[in-house]
Amino acid sequence: MxxxxxxxxxxxxxxxxxxxxxxxxxxxxxxxxxxxxxxxxxxxxxxxxxxxxxxPNLAAASLSGGGLHTVGLVIARPARLLGLEPFYMEFISGIESVLVRRSCSLLLRLVDGDEEIEVHREWWQGGRVNGSILVDLHVDDPRIPALAELGLPAVVVGHPSLAGPFTSVWTEDAEAITEAVRYLAALGHRRVARVSGPPELGHSVIRTAAFTEVARDLGLEARTVVADFSADQGSRACRTLLLSPDRPTAIVFDNDVMAVAALGVAAEFGLSVPGDLSLLAWDDSQLCQLTRPTLSAMRHDVFSFGAQAAEALFGVMTNRPPVERLVHAPSLVPRASTAPPRV
Amino acid sequence: MxxxxxxxxxxxxxxxxxxxxxxxxxxxxxxxxxxxxxxxxxxxxxxxxxxxxxxPNLAAASLSGGGLHTVGLVIARPARLLGLEPFYMEFISGIESVLVRRSCSLLLRLVDGDEEIEVHREWWQGGRVNGSILVDLHVDDPRIPALAELGLPAVVVGHPSLAGPFTSVWTEDAEAITEAVRYLAALGHRRVARVSGPPELGHSVIRTAAFTEVARDLGLEARTVVADFSADQGSRACRTLLLSPDRPTAIVFDNDVMAVAALGVAAEFGLSVPGDLSLLAWDDSQLCQLTRPTLSAMRHDVFSFGAQAAEALFGVMTNRPPVERLVHAPSLVPRASTAPPRV
DNA sequence: GTTTACTGGTGAAACGTTTGAGCTGTTGCG
DNA sequence: CGCAACAGCTCAAACGTTTCACCAGTAAAC
Structure with missing residues (x-):
């Protein structure tokens, strides 16, 4: 050629x-x-x-201060974990669906540790982004004060109580988990457990608190085991629960990957799902419909969640007054993995 | 506040x-x-x-022509499909692993139709990227001549025969599918089928040709049904195959999502896997280990595939002579979904 | 017929960096 | 000693836009 x-x-x-x-x-x-x-x-x-x-040469444009061209997203999870988790790709798709209409692009970075703040600083001071979306909010997240000081326009995905001065977009986790537990209680479960994500994450904390509270209100026996969203740790957590003296008859998971993994563990233990054990997933992706039995899940429209975050960011970047946006509460989608416990 | x-x-x-x-x-x-x-x-x-x-203000730097700061990636698949498919997120992780070392960022865009060329043009002429990675190569892909004319430094993920003047990074699909079919034949299967991705994709064509050829050489009865990588179409294709008069005893899939879906279809039909039907997936992600039975798969290190592509791109951007890079051939990972057919 | 206001435009500075040409002072060589 | 070579640095132009101050003309108001 x-x-x-x-x-x-x-x-x-x-x-x-x-x-x-x-x-x-x-x-x-x-x-x-x-x-x-x-x-x-x-x-x-x-x-x-x-x-x-x-x-248009946007480098030149952004040098002289015109236009909104780029929004940044930093994801801080081990790269290997990201592959399986459908959440981010769907979230990104949602963001893109909004950006595209504004001819805006997404600058993406995956980091391992805590260099996220530095990335934002480089991007912002380097004139490479006009704003950013913050995900995986922690309690007392150091990014909040750091980015606020930078003056970076940003939107936080997480509960407003953790978002500092930033506009936040969040889902009503507490309400959702309450619904989940009520549902299991209504089926007749008395011993329920939960496999959570990392306890540093803001929503883990919120869910744990709500889970504990509603279980107490309903007079259920409840416990939470900590994992990290990975299939590996999900399985391990599940085994721990199943080996405990009074094993639960229903388990709620903080994402879908761990719930799928638990299905395998149940098989290992010779337990039938949902006969011996009910499983309830979170972040209902197609994954939940691919398994046998199919997984009941707390459905959450991640795509439009991403879109909402992007919309909110445009609001911030164009100096519209900050608002808190509740996207919605995840809703229960009962499938074949939940049923009354065998007596 | x-x-x-x-x-x-x-x-x-x-x-x-x-x-x-x-x-x-x-x-x-x-x-x-x-x-x-x-x-x-x-x-x-x-x-x-x-x-x-x-x-550094990279907008200014790139205006005056210095430095390599950004590489572009455009993915042209329906947004909803992207969520489940672990491939891209892993691929992106691999790219990032290289970029990060060079303080380079990834500019990402998801498009629906054929506006991809326009996006590249905007990015390149707009001084927003220093190079791009092209994925999902089609036969006679219009992007090749268009981007070549732009003078955009790029690396193509796909077979060199389709890559025009660009450096290409690819996996030896033909060899891999040959291995897969040989394996099934060795197990004793005489009627094998394949559920492929969209026929426009370059690697679909290559795999189909190789599949047909090796089956003929081995004297097997073989057919390929077209799908689009989605769980839905995977299931449908699988049903088609299972309803045909001489149904195959083994099916090879072009990705893992469709193979997982097929597991459900087999259950519908009351067929046991692998007793009545062997299933073999492609792009072995963790998904394959989460199912029961676990899925045999053609493993492909997508992460390092992405890394290789990024490395190659840096080669191009720094004017090192173009090379063709064979990443490797996917290798067979036998698990519980393949076995000799029941007679 | 002068002022006022407005429309439709121009000119030039500014954004932050890179880069090649040019300048200065020191050292080495013959 | 005279000159070349070089290290170490400065100057200023250039990159492609945006924006702000300003100007010329015309129309309306008085």
């Missing part, structure tokens, strides 16, 4: 201006649909721009 | 220069570790930069 010619010089706003017989300022104005040029010249400029195949 | 002060003015190279008593040029030189300043001044400059908390 012949080396393709790397094409002529990049066409700039200057070229458009020259060809249209106006100044670059006029071109800029026309392209942004701002008042200052007549309708006819605007048309002419736009036509020329189209004809020449002009594309 | 009080509005946090948006912090003082951004600290620029000029501030550093002033404080260190040198010119901005000297600072730039020192920061890039280029020859032109003495060791002592360099030290001084770096110290001042650190002290002042200077961060």
């Amino acid at each position: 012949t080396d393709s010619v790397p094409s002529e010089r990049r066409v700039t706003i200057k070229d458009v201006a020259a060809r249209a017989g106006v100044s670059t300022a006029a071109v800029s104005i026309a392209l942004h649909d701002r008042p200052g040029v007549s309708a006819s010249t605007k048309e002419r400029i736009l036509a020329v721009a189209r004809e020449l195949g002009w594309r | 009080t509005d946090s002060v948006p912090s003082e003015r951004r600290v620029t190279i000029k501030d550093v220069a002033a404080r260190a008593g040198v010119s901005t040029a000297a600072v730039s030189i020192a920061l890039h570790d280029r020859p032109g300043v003495s060791a002592s001044t360099k030290e001084r400059i770096l110290a001042v930069a650190r002290e002042l908390g200077w961060r």
Whole structure:
């Protein structure tokens, strides 16, 4: 194959201006649909721009402070864990669905440790993002004060009580887990357990508190075992529970991957699901419908969750007053993995 | 909460220069570790930069043509499908593992239709990316000539025969599927089938050809049914196969999601896996180990695949001579879903 | 017929960095 | 001693936009 010619010089706003017989300022104005040029010249400029195949150089634009082009997302989880977890990809899809309409792109970074703040600082001070979305909110999250001081426009995914001065988007976890436990109680379960995500995460704490409270109210025996969302630790946690003297007859999981893993553990133990053991997943993805038995789950529209976060971020970036956005409460989708306990 | 002060003015190279008593040029030189300043001044400059908390403004840098900061990735699949498919997130993780070491970020875009070329054009001409990774290569892919003409540094994930002038990174699919079919034949299967991905994809074509060829060589009865990687279509394809007069005793899938779905279909039909039907997945992710029975799979290290692609891209961006990189052939991981057919 | 207001535009500075040409002072060589 | 070579540094232009102050013309108001 012949080396393709790397094409002529990049066409700039200057070229458009020259060809249209106006100044670059006029071109800029026309392209942004701002008042200052007549309708006819605007048309002419736009036509020329189209004809020449002009594309904005956003590096230049962001240097001189114009436009919103990029939002940042940093995910701080071990890379290997991310593959299986459908959550993030769906969340990202949701974000993108909003960005695309605004011709905005997503800058993504996966980090292992706590270098997240530094990444945000580089991005923001480096003029590479116009705003960021913060996920996996911790209790007393150090990112909050750090990013607030930077003046970075951001939206936090997590409960407002943890979000400091930032706009936050969250789901009503407490309510959802209450619904879940009530449901299990209604089926007749008296000993329920929960396998949670990492206790540093804000929503883990919230769910744990609500879980404990509703169980007490209903007079159930309840315990929570900590895991980290991975299949491995989910299995381990499940084994721990099943080996305990008074093993629970129902288990709620903080995501779907762990619930799927638990299905395998139940098989190991020769327990039938849902006969001997009921399982309830969280973050209902297609995963839950692929297993046999299918998994009952707390459904949560992650896609539109991401979209909401992005919308909120645009609100912040365009200086609309901050709001707290409750997306919705996950709702119970009963499938084949939950049933009354055998007596 | 009080509005946090948006912090003082951004600290620029000029501030550093002033404080260190040198010119901005000297600072730039020192920061890039280029020859032109003495060791002592360099030290001084770096110290001042650190002290002042200077961060490079990459918008400015890329305007004046310096440095490699961003690589682009466009994924063109329906957003909803992306959630479940572990492939991309793992692939992205692999890319990131390389980028991070070079302080480079990933610009991501999900598109629905064929607007991908336009996105690349905007990114490249807009000075937002220094190079891109192309995935899901089609036969006669229109992106190849378009991007070649742009002069965009890129790496193609797919077979070199489809990559035009670009460096390509690929896995030896033909070899792998040959291994898979040989394995099934060795187990005693005489009627094998395959559920493929979309036929537009380059690797679908390659796999189909190889599958047909090896089956003929081995004297097997073979057929391929087309699907699109989704659980839904995977199930449908599987049903089609199981309803056919001479139903196959073994099925190979082009990804893992469809194989998992097939497990459910087998259950519907009252067929035991692997007794009545052997299933073999592709792109072995943790998903394959979560099911009961666990799924035999063609393992493929997607993470390092992504890493390789990123490495290759850096090669291209730094003008190292183009090479074709074979990552490796997927290898068979036998688990519980494959066995000799019941007679 | 002068002032006022507005429309439609221009010119130039600014954003923060890189880079190549040029300048200075010291050292080495003949 | 005179000149070349070089290290170490400075100057200023350039990258492509945006924006703000300003100006010319025209129309409306008085």
